[in-house]
Amino acid sequence: MQDTAIHRWRPAAGIRFKALGLHWRGAAMLAAAVPDDDGRIKGMRPLGGSVNFGETAQAAVIREFREELGIDVQTTGAADDVNRIAFHEGNGTLCHASWVDPHTLDLPGGPALYPDGLRGIIKRKQQAGGPMSGRPPVTGF
Numbered sequence: 001m002q003d004t005a006i007h008r009w010r011p012a013a014g015i016r017f018k019a020l021g022l023h024w025r026g027a028a029m030l031a032a033a034v035p036d037d038d039g040r041i042k043g044m045r046p047l048g049g050s051v052n053f054g055e056t057a058q059a060a061v062i063r064e065f066r067e068e069l070g071i072d073v074q075t076t077g078a079a080d081d082v083n084r085i086a087f088h089e090g091n092g093t094l095c096h097a098s099w100v101d102p103h104t105l106d107l108p109g110g111p112a113l114y115p116d117g118l119r120g121i122i123k124r125k126q127q128a129g130g131p132m133s134g135r136p137p138v139t140g141f
Contacts, residue, residue: 020048028099
């Protein structure tokens with residue numbers, strides 16, 4: 001018999017440092033669905049996870065991709081930071097990740113791009129000629 005109870009996720013009471021990796025295929029970014037309490041998709045966020053004590057953000061991204069996807073990745077460029085974010089994860093529930101064009105997020109009635117502030121980071125890196133400069137511009141900011 002399958003458990004159909006809806007798990008009401010709430011953030012941990014402490015501060016957690018997360019590292020997210022922006023993995024691109026053309027104009028599409030690899031992102032996981034973020035469901036609301038009713039199971040509806042309320043947004044998408046890049047893959048990643050917690051940074052362990054003594055670990056850099058870059059090392060955490062590499063470790064998380066290896067643990068969760070079984071793949072080895074390399075980081076390019078310096079890490080950016082976004083503050084005051086709660087992630088919908090941590091209860092051991094499998095998530096679904098897919099390639100998503102950031103242009104399709106944050107539209108009226110559609111899923112959001114998480115975490116807040118990521119859109120601005122992507123835009124700044126594209127304008128500065130950083131690692132994402134070869135990507136099509138993400139507009140609508």
